Amino acid sequence: MKPVVVRNIPRASQNVIAQLAGFGVSTVHEAMGRYGLMKPYMRPIWAGASVAGSAVTVLAQPGDNWMLHVAVEQCKPGDLLVVGVTTDNTDGMFGELIGTSLKARGVVGLVIDAGCRDVKPLTEMGFPVWSRAVSSKGTVKATLGSVNIPVVCAGAAVNPGDVIVADDDGVVVVPLKEAEEVAIKSAERVANEDEKRRRLASGELGLDMYKMREALEKAGLVYVEDASKLG
Amino acid sequence: MKPVVVRNIPRASQNVIAQLAGFGVSTVHEAMGRYGLMKPYMRPIWAGASVAGSAVTVLAQPGDNWMLHVAVEQCKPGDLLVVGVTTDNTDGMFGELIGTSLKARGVVGLVIDAGCRDVKPLTEMGFPVWSRAVSSKGTVKATLGSVNIPVVCAGAAVNPGDVIVADDDGVVVVPLKEAEEVAIKSAERVANEDEKRRRLASGELGLDMYKMREALEKAGLVYVEDASKLG
Amino acid sequence: MKPVVVRNIPRASQNVIAQLAGFGVSTVHEAMGRYGLMKPYMRPIWAGASVAGSAVTVLAQPGDNWMLHVAVEQCKPGDLLVVGVTTDNTDGMFGELIGTSLKARGVVGLVIDAGCRDVKPLTEMGFPVWSRAVSSKGTVKATLGSVNIPVVCAGAAVNPGDVIVADDDGVVVVPLKEAEEVAIKSAERVANEDEKRRRLASGELGLDMYKMREALEKAGLVYVEDASKLG
Amino acid sequence: MKPVVVRNIPRASQNVIAQLAGFGVSTVHEAMGRYGLMKPYMRPIWAGASVAGSAVTVLAQPGDNWMLHVAVEQCKPGDLLVVGVTTDNTDGMFGELIGTSLKARGVVGLVIDAGCRDVKPLTEMGFPVWSRAVSSKGTVKATLGSVNIPVVCAGAAVNPGDVIVADDDGVVVVPLKEAEEVAIKSAERVANEDEKRRRLASGELGLDMYKMREALEKAGLVYVEDASKLG
Amino acid sequence: MKPVVVRNIPRASQNVIAQLAGFGVSTVHEAMGRYGLMKPYMRPIWAGASVAGSAVTVLAQPGDNWMLHVAVEQCKPGDLLVVGVTTDNTDGMFGELIGTSLKARGVVGLVIDAGCRDVKPLTEMGFPVWSRAVSSKGTVKATLGSVNIPVVCAGAAVNPGDVIVADDDGVVVVPLKEAEEVAIKSAERVANEDEKRRRLASGELGLDMYKMREALEKAGLVYVEDASKLG
């Protein structure tokens, strides 16, 4: 694989992206059929952020953040930078300076399968980052990678232009061509959940609301009065 | 092992449970003789919660939260739901909807050896959760487990009705029949610590307060003036 | 290795230590030539603390905090206690009581390659701790270790009197004899970064500011217009 | 919990134990209803051993093997020593000397949720060990634990006298009172598998042999001719 | 994402596949430009196997091996089954029976991002498996996944028909359309390494053979006679 930068990538409509941001990761992930989630070791560096954006992808070498500088130029307002690394690494590839640059270009956030540093200034400037580690470990600028090729980030396949949704629950990847449909299904799901929430809050049991009792009995679930009745 | 739900379990008195909640995990764990602690990978999804409750136990399959729905019905006010899983798993088995249902029934919290999602709404509704991961990963409802049988959760054995104490320091399991005695010992410990805290704050050394100097010397500890005196 | 306590250790000037605290971990680590960082599993128990101090070192046994009591006596105002353990361990070797004692002596913080407990009271009293885990697990006082010998803590070699800098980004060890030079280099770095930050915020690209384009081309980076142009 | 040694424990019949050893871990675990397995980090120090024995249990402190010496005296021929530790630990609590002692008493193997050392001599003397780590790390003899109380070992609850089955696939715990029934079910399973193996080896598909096609269709599985037919 | 089975997939020529098997993982990975490697937690269950085959891919649920049975039917002689799981899981999804079935169909091996059991019989029948764990943990057949869709396995993206090469060093994925070119480059590499090996064995230094001295000096490497010359 030769190092390459792809300049033009497809992107979902800002309208769809905004909707997906509003639904949040858990709803979108369910609406997709429980697919596309990054591994749960990806955590936000500060709580409360909730964003969505078009993936500009980077494949970087461990301990080398050269390609992040290259990637900045390829970002447009509304994009979200996604960094995969060729091997497990926690070095602090991203910090305040590149964050300042990304923010100046209208990038909505960063998802990196490595480390992040400058947690305090990044929090103060309100730039959201999801990373596998917080680490000051400085990196070199010595070896090429690529920008805007398909990458694997935290166990999820990401294509340039996919919609990335990220919040306190984690990070999910919505394939570009499914984005619209997922937004519609997410909306249905939310509508449906409001009603469920109300009923559960009033004391109705999920067992009844979801009509699970018959299936449980059929599957063989047995109720006994107390432990003395156990085999 | 056949899937089973035990309807009636013994419970400690609310008075004892309230006392244990007040003492907190570290004190209770010491009062028990340094036993019964869950592994430290169990972390609260929001800081500051401090609760105790009677364990309603669930044994679930990885990636399957069917039995949580079953367990809700077995919970009474003051209970705390404890979920063990048959194999290591971080899927988001628990979220806002079941949380709403548990809260409606007066359950004081959840301890789950798997993932939790909907961190933001659960935090807003003040429902405390201790989990091994935060994850949106949706789960199925396909395979039975059991409710109110003895389980292992995060390395600790839990019997239905044991008192679970959980706060920012972690989660400890107090066997039901020891609960009263542990509360008494915890109270003694707290009384004793107030005095120690005052003395240490005034500058007295632990070496003197605990009278450790003689034992250290006997064990062979040697003091040298500086590094040049080392072999 | 015989158990030993070294009473007198060299220390950097309070002026240099205060400067290093102000620069923070990421800047200091870069100024040192990207060296001396502890592993990123070391996390603060509360966010926002930023300190530096002279290392008083402890080598402890797993699950045994006897030597922490011994070490307290060797601490002076402005010191920072660093605890290495002979084997991986997450037990709660440190809590509120020893914290009270350290604070009374003017110690600025604790770095421990094991567990910390009493997170809430330690946070309330504003005593900062960096640890590999939060755990209530009580420890014994049975086996000797040493105080003020060279130790390895979270992958970093620490000599007594080295300057430890710790903040939200992690923990870095500055060898005593390099402390002054590192402070100077850090100051240069900060001055330099202010200018960079301003330029990046105004939209200038790092590619141009750092003059990377030629080196990237030389290394073989290829730009293509879109994915259809990929091999 | 006070430190205690229980001298007399119940044991399964040698006949049942021998049968369970013959069936092996995977078969026994399935016959039990997929329950009782220790976590897969437990690995044999040498390949090919396959044993079963009555559990003599030890609860030890991290880095302290005092109670192993105490436990040896409680072992009878056909027993298998199971060591749980109060906190995660990989120290080499067990080695050739205690192995020699156990072998002299007719103990069939050791399962330890910590480290093992002297791998070479233990292999040469044919004493099988399942452990979470291989480590030379020496341990102290300073703090009491207990012998023959219920313990949690590698995520599984073990009661004294339970039958432990261990081979290259891992370690499973068969509760004493279920041992006979599990042996019967294991035998049925083995008989049944011989037939299955023959049919599969002859080219019959599991889909047909297990009659899965209807259920798969009902669950919604769709077959398409090639990738161009995907949405 | 709907559950689907794709019946027809493209495959590389048997000639190219055989060549890649002969070169081995490390050579092929280098020839590809250091790309496509699965994470190193993937280990063979027995040493010495070295295979290559066309990927038939499975996306499975944690603890559920239903789709493996479905996948067997899609395998042809020379194929290699690759199993990704929607979430981290170590359950023993694969064992002797499915192994027997795969062998009967001429499948050359299995790569699974989960657990494998029946290590002994699989070793005896010479069926090679690379897995993240060995575990007896039984699995259910309850929830659909897919066969022959793109999956992520152990951090690597795998498309149906890609050539998988696996040996004692690990597992590498060669994209179908690059397979021929990678075989050619691997052959060149091997030829080149034979010469290098001979020179190094004769005592020539890599520093000279690779002509590194000038680059090292330019990069700033300094030689000093002994430690007393260090700053």
Added chain:
Amino acid sequence: MKPVVVRNIPRASQNVIAQLAGFGVSTVHEAMGRYGLMKPYMRPIWAGASVAGSAVTVLAQPGDNWMLHVAVEQCKPGDLLVVGVTTDNTDGMFGELIGTSLKARGVVGLVIDAGCRDVKPLTEMGFPVWSRAVSSKGTVKATLGSVNIPVVCAGAAVNPGDVIVADDDGVVVVPLKEAEEVAIKSAERVANEDEKRRRLASGELGLDMYKMREALEKAGLVYVEDASKLG
């Protein structure tokens, strides 16, 4: 820290090194006072090797093996190469070619806190390696490190010229100036263990041989006849 190569290092006598190799890691580690052991994640790539040698140390960058080539030139017969990395990394920094070069120079083995590849040819040529991972992941030659400076490798501090002992139990570091004394103490230990082994093999209990009964009683250990006697 500037990149540097130190040409001349002190070394222990070959006689002492040979003795330490003969005693093995567990004995030497105990003779040192249970100190200096590398973490147990360091495993040999093939079983049965047992070596000792003078440490030539390397500090390398993650994913960069340039300094290994530099280090080869500094090795003399009887040396053992020790590679620390500035951050956690599993890349295959070492393989058959450098192994061939080291062997040609009489180097006795390699200890690397990263990955090793070419397991099969290295095994066939009988060159022993202890590493944290097996991985084909290729590395670059882009960034300098140092040779023969003090490093931390797998949690242990190593100075150039220290004696490294490695076998199936792990890796231990003997400080150069302690090597002779440790060899003497190891010899005493071995002599002492032969007698112990004989007595334990004859059925004598460790409890009696080590005269532990009184200390156990004093510490409060209680014996009860059976579980019914427990509180």
